[in-house]
Amino acid sequence: xxxxxxxxxxxxxxxxxxxxxxxxxxxxxxxxxxxxxxxxxxxxxxxxxxxxxxxxxxxxxxxxxxxxxxxxxxxxxxxxxxxxxxxxxxxxxxxxxxxxxxxxxxxxxxxxxxxxxxxxxxxxxxxxxxxxxxxxxxxxxxxxxxxxxxxxxxxxxxxxxxxxxxxxxxxxxxxxxxxxxxxxxxxxxxxxxxxxxxxxxxxxxxxxxxxxxxxxxxxxxxxxxxxxxxxxxxxxxxxxxxxxxxxxxxxxxxxxxxxxxxxxxxxxxxxxxxxxxxxxxxxxxxxxxxxxxxxxxxxxxxxxxxxxxxxxxxxxxxxxxxxxxxxxxxxxxxxxxxxxxxxxxxxxxxxxxxxxxxxxxxxxxxxxxxxxxxxxxxxxxxxxxxxxxxxxxxxxxxxxxxxxxxxxxxxxxxxxxxxxxxxxxxxxxxxxxxxxxxxxxxxxxxxxxxxxxxxxxxxxx
Amino acid sequence: xxxxxxxxxxxxxxxxxxxxxxxxxxxxxxxxxxxxxxxxxxxxxxxxxxxxxxxxxxxxxxxxxxxxxxxxxxxxxxxxxxxxxxxxxxxxxxxxxxxxxxxxxxxxxxxxxxxxxxxxxxxxxxxxxxxxxxxxxxxxxxxxxxxxxxxxxxxxxxxxxxxxxxxxxxxxxxxxxxxxxxxxxxxxxxxxxxxxxxxxxxxxxxxxxxxxxxxxxxxxxxxxxxxxxxxxxxxxxxxxxxxxxxxxxxxxxxxxxxxxxxxxxxxxxxxxxxxxxxxxxxxxxxxxxxxxxxxxxxxxxxxxxxxxxxxxxxxxxxxxxxxxx
Numbered sequence: 143x144x145x146x147x148x149x150x151x152x153x154x155x156x157x158x159x160x161x162x163x164x165x166x167x168x169x170x171x172x173x174x175x176x177x178x179x180x181x182x183x184x185x186x187x188x189x190x191x192x193x194x195x196x197x198x199x200x201x202x203x204x205x206x207x208x209x210x211x212x213x214x215x216x217x218x219x220x221x222x223x224x225x226x227x228x229x230x231x232x233x234x235x236x237x238x239x240x241x242x243x244x245x246x247x248x249x250x251x252x253x254x255x256x257x258x259x260x261x262x263x264x265x266x267x268x269x270x271x272x273x274x275x276x277x278x279x280x281x282x283x284x285x286x287x288x289x290x291x292x293x294x295x296x297x298x299x300x301x302x303x304x305x306x307x308x309x310x311x312x313x314x315x316x317x318x319x320x321x322x323x324x325x326x327x328x329x330x331x332x333x334x335x336x337x338x339x340x341x342x343x344x345x346x347x348x349x350x351x352x353x354x355x356x357x358x359x360x361x362x363x364x365x366x367x368x369x370x371x372x373x374x375x376x377x378x379x380x381x382x383x384x385x386x387x388x389x390x391x392x393x394x395x396x397x398x399x400x401x402x403x404x405x406x407x408x409x410x411x412x413x414x415x416x417x418x419x420x421x422x423x424x425x426x427x428x429x430x431x432x433x434x435x436x437x438x439x440x441x442x443x444x445x446x447x448x449x450x451x452x453x454x455x456x457x458x459x460x461x462x463x464x465x466x467x468x469x470x471x472x473x474x475x476x477x478x479x480x481x482x483x484x485x486x487x488x489x490x491x492x493x494x495x496x497x498x499x500x501x502x503x504x505x506x507x508x509x510x511x512x513x514x515x516x517x518x519x520x521x522x523x524x525x526x527x528x529x530x531x532x533x534x535x536x537x538x539x540x541x542x543x544x545x546x547x548x549x550x551x552x553x554x555x556x557x558x559x560x561x562x563x564x565x566x567x568x569x570x571x572x573x574x575x576x577x578x579x580x581x582x583x584x585x586x587x588x589x590x591x592x593x594x595x596x597x598x599x600x601x602x603x
Numbered sequence: 604x605x606x607x608x609x610x611x612x613x614x615x616x617x618x619x620x621x622x623x624x625x626x627x628x629x630x631x632x633x634x635x636x637x638x639x640x641x642x643x644x645x646x647x648x649x650x651x652x653x654x655x656x657x658x659x660x661x662x663x664x665x666x667x668x669x670x671x672x673x674x675x676x677x678x679x680x681x682x683x684x685x686x687x688x689x690x691x692x693x694x695x696x697x698x699x700x701x702x703x704x705x706x707x708x709x710x711x712x713x714x715x716x717x718x719x720x721x722x723x724x725x726x727x728x729x730x731x732x733x734x735x736x737x738x739x740x741x742x743x744x745x746x747x748x749x750x751x752x753x754x755x756x757x758x759x760x761x762x763x764x765x766x767x768x769x770x771x772x773x774x775x776x777x778x779x780x781x782x783x784x785x786x787x788x789x790x791x792x793x794x795x796x797x798x799x800x801x802x803x804x805x806x807x808x809x810x811x812x813x814x815x816x817x818x819x820x821x822x823x824x825x826x827x828x829x830x831x832x833x834x835x836x837x838x839x840x841x842x843x844x845x846x847x848x849x850x851x852x853x854x855x856x857x858x859x860x861x862x863x864x865x866x867x868x869x870x871x872x873x874x875x876x877x878x879x880x881x882x883x884x885x886x887x888x889x890x891x892x893x894x895x896x897x898x899x900x901x902x903x904x905x906x907x908x909x910x911x912x913x914x915x916x917x918x919x920x921x922x923x924x925x926x927x928x
Contacts, residue, residue, distance in 0.1 A: 420621035425903035427869060431888045432626065432896055436634045439642065526759065533761050538869060539889045553763055560771050574764045582759035589755070 143212035147227055149456045151383055152206045158390055175514070178594035186336030188590035193340050194583040198378055205231040205379040208452070227452035231379075235372055237356040241276035243367035246559075249568050250358050252278035252288060277359045295353045303349025307342050362568035365555065370569050373547055374576045380548035381580060384463060384532045385525040391467030392474070393517070400475035401509055404482025405501075414479075418472040427538065429469050434540035437461040455543030462535070462542060466528065474520045481513050515595040522588040526581040533577065549577045604919075608912065615908040619692065622904040627688045630893050636663035636683075642891055643700065661700065662686065687897070696898040699887070705898050708883060715785060716867030716879030718795055723802045724864055728857065731807060735814035736841055739822065751815070757808030766874045769801035783876035798875045802868065817852050821845045850921045858914040862906035866899070 169175040182188040207230040213222040232239055246255035253271035261267055273279065281287040351371070354360055361370035403414040421429070441448075441458060448454040485491060486509070494504050529549075535541035536550025544551060552573040559566035640657040641649050658664040663683065670681045690697065696705035738750040774782035780797040821827065822845060830840045867881030876882070880899070887895035918925040 416617065416621065420618050420625065423618055423904040423907040424622055424625070424900055425863070425866065425907070428884065428896065428900045428903055432629055432900060435888065435891055435893070435896070436629050439634050439638050443638065530761050533763055534870060537763060538885055549761075553761070553767075557763070557767055560767065560775070565771075570767065574761060577761055578759055578764075581761075582756060585755050585759050 143221075144209040145212065145223055147208040147210055147452075149208055149227070149453060150460055151387065151456050152208060154387055154390065154460070155203070155206050155383070158386060161390075178515075178591075181594040182587075182590045184331075184333050185590055186332045187586050188594075189333040189337040190340035191583040191587040191590070193337060193344070194579065195587060197344060198382060198580055198583075201231065201375060202379040202382040204234065205229045205376060210450075225450050227450050231375065235375065238369045238372040238375075241356075241359065241363075241369050241372075243274050243276065243359070243363045245363075245365060245367055246566050247274055247277060247359055247363045247367075249360055249362040249370075250277075250292065251362065252281065252284035255566070274359075277363070278357065280357060292354070292358070295357065296350055299349040299351070299353025300346055301349070302353070303345040303347070304342075306349070307345040310341065310345075311338065361572045364552075364569050365559075370552075370572045373552055373569075374572045376547040377549045377552060377573065377576065378580070380459065380542055380546060381529045381532060381577065383459060384466070384542075385528040385584075387460070387463040388466040388470065388528050389521050389524060391464050392471045393521075395468070396471040396474035396478060397510070397517070399471065400478025401482050401505060401513065403475070404479040405486050405505060405509060407483075411479075414475070418475055421469060422472050424469075426469065427535075430465055430535065431538060431540040433465040433469070434462060434535075437465070451545060455546040458543045459546065462540075466531070470524070474517070477516050477520065478513055481516055482509055485509055485512055519588075519592045519595055522584070522591045526584040526588065529577065529581055529584070533573075549573045608916070611912045611915065615912075618908060619901070619904060622901065623688045623691065626897050626900050627684060630897055631667060631683055631687070634893075639663065639893060662697075687894075691898065691901045696901075697894060699895050700890070700892045705895055709880060709898070709902070712878055712880045712883050713865045713867075714879075715787075715791075715877050716872065716881060717865055718791060719798050719802070719871065719877060719879065720864035720867055722795070723799050723806075724860070726799070727803050727806055727810065730803065731810040732814055732846075732853070734807065734811045735818060736846070738811070738815050739818040739845075740837065740841060742819065742822075751812065754808045754812040754815075757804075758812065759808075762805050762870060765801050765805040766870060769797060769804070770874065773797050773800070783874065785875075785877050794875070794877070798871045798877065802871055813856075814849075814853065817849045818845055821849050824848075847921075851918065854917050854921060855914060858917050859907065859910035861913065862909045863903065865906065866903055 169179065183192060208227050209229075210223040210225075210227055213224055216222065244254060244256075247253070248255065251274065253273055256271075257269050258272045259267050259269055260272055273284070278284055278288065278291075281291060351360065355369075355371055359369050359371070361374065363369055364373065399414050399418070403411045437458070441454065441461075445454070448457065491504060491508055494508055499508075532541055532548060533550035533553055536548060537554055541550045542548050552569055556566065556569035556573070560570070636658050637654055640654040640663070644653050644657055655664070665681060665683045665686065668682055668684050670678050687697065694706065696709070699705050699708070734750075738747050741747045741750075770782055773779045774797065780793055783794075785791065785794050818841075826848070827840060827844060830844050831837075835844075865880065866884075867877070867879040869881045869885045871877070872879045872881035873885045883895065884899045886892075887899070
């Protein structure tokens with residue numbers, strides 16, 4: 143029996159999803175917003191990076207469906223629930239989560255990283271690398287069986303991935319037939335080819351992972367023996383949350399301050415300009431660090447409020463997003479102010495005012511829709527920067543909760559291990575590669591969005 | 604001109620006061636001195652007497668804004684706000700939690716910070732602008748496309764990767780430099796070279812792309828077409844005309860950060876063990892030494908405002924149309 147748990151961040155994710163859905167629904171009828179969107183998805187880069195980001199988003203969303211398990215019933219007591227909050231992703235990755243070793247093991251290793259004293263069958267004690275608990279435990283003799291087994295499982299995985307890809311392509315062809323499309327999918331323009339190629343690579347990689355991950359530690363295991371692939375997948379949610387929730391919190395401030403400053407001018411403008419110059423003049427990391435320190439003290443002082451460790455680290459993550467949002471609205475606000483200054487002198491705003499339309503209505507109906515492209519561009523550009531910032535902040539010690547799985551904490555936990563002999567590189571490599579793919583996809587996607595939305599940037603890179 | 608500068612400096616005062624109030628609110632009102640005492644005493648030793656003792660020892664045993672017990676001017680001056688916050692305006696930073704004088708520490712530690720930040724800044728500016736000009740010279744060719752893709756890839760890599768990777772390759776594998784540490788005097792160069800190299804590589808993606816975008820924007824303008832029509836060579840157009848005109852947006856971004864070079868870089872200094880202001884700050888954050896964090900926030904804001912004024916003045920140098928009135 144399980145009971146669903148709604149953490150604060152999950153609730154905000156739902157809110158974010160609802161906002162995106164309404165936004166898309168509104169944009170559906172708005173040709174000026176729909177065209178750029180279509181343009182992004184029609185470019186090869188936009189299509190393939192969009193797909194990649196969608197995969198990351200699915201991982202993050204799966205990891206946001208939380209529940210607690212019911213403990214075995216004790217007679218005479220009401221139902222008790224475990225204190226450990228799990229997610230749907232945890233349930234999917236159960237074999238990975240339970241594949242725990244004693245300590246480090248290299249990728250695809252069958253033996254532990256460190257030597258131990260082993261008592262042999264004839265009661266003789268030797269010092270050697272012991273076999274792993276889980277990684278490759280089904281092999282009778284790792285020396286001879288390892289390669290045939292890996293090749294067999296890997297081959298099957300690749301074939302399965304290929305099969306899934308072919309099915310998807312087949313489905314697409316069927317769908318297209320209704321629209322009288324005769325050409326095969328890979329000949330329908332560059333963006334379709336890029337999309338299918340990305341999909342193929344994703345299918346092959348996930349086929350390999352599904353086939354091999356339950357039996358080996360593909361990316362090795364960390365200091366306490368957890369599977370690194372599991373850690374990397376779990377980190378995705380933290381990164382996405384920082385990138386998106388911060389924006390969600392920052393937007394109301396940036397929008398209201400920026401547009402109000404530009405539209406009303408005078409005293410309002412002075413006050414808002416003073417506010418953001420003041421905030422801007424404080425070194426960013428220091429302001430964030432100071433606020434996080436304060437929040438940390440407050441969380442420690444009210445430890446009783448949080449019933450599970452997950453709830454506590456969740457609140458700390460939210461606090462971090464809020465701090466990043468409260469300190470990060472100045473850039474967008476300044477852009478919006480400048481744009482509104484220009485817009486308010488244009489004829490359509492003047493005409494609205496001459497007709498006696500109220501300020502609120504002018505702001506909402508005439509100005510807001512006309513600065514939306516700036517907002518969208520800023521949101522996608524900021525996203526990648528925030529994902530990278532998480533790692534740095536965690537290193538400084540003012541990032542997410544140390545108990546939370548995140549790219550920053552993975553890097554932090556492993557950065558000293560490069561000094562070991564032999565080098566423990568896999569945890570760092572996994573964190574950097576997962577983060578690199580996410581940030582690169584986000585950056586390239588952001589470029590496409592900017593090209594599609596910003597009239598000034600058309601025609602240049 | 605002088606008039607303008609004086610006015611800008613006067614305008615800086617309310618901003619610094621705002622910074623001051625904000626940090627004061629964070630460190631004294633949200634987080635009371637009692638909380639601070641509790642952290643530093645540790646869980647075991649928290650007793651009401653111990654808290655009072657700690658506050659008295661570190662000078663936190665005063666009211667926030669108004670001291671009813673004192674009389675005359677002292678009702679305002681003998682308060683935490685005056686003691687801990689307003690004194691910052693006189694660059695009186697007070698003592699850290701371990702009793703050492705913060706101002707003296709800053710005076711000593713800014714030199715190693717500067718030794719890394721200044722070369723990084725100067726060489727970086729030259730290298731990034733040259734690289735961007737090179738890309739612009741080959742614009743529209745596969746070389747340009749490859750360069751831009753390289754930039755996007757480089758800026759997608761976490762800054763921590765450059766530091767950790769650089770330390771591993773240059774320090775551990777190739778034995779070019781000591782992995783971390785610092786030595787005052789002339790021998791410092793071998794400790795400084797690696798951090799400078801690493802920061803240069805880490806910054807190239809972002810900056811080169813930014814400068815390239817600036818130059819490309821200039822290249823579409825009429826004066827460039829005129830220059831070409833006069834028969835000037837492409838190199839001359841690039842260096843004399845485009846670089847000259849792109850100087851204004853470049854300066855906006857660059858001059859602001861010059862005063863802040865003193866503050867050093869948190870990540871670089873702490874990874875490479877440089878005893879500069881960056882590592883000082885990071886140590887203070889990790890030890891929750893609020894006195895140091897507060898001083899650094901104030902110093903950083905002060906230097907930023909100095910940077911803003913310098914930016915305005917530098918405009919008059921590069922652009923004769925700008926007059927500061």
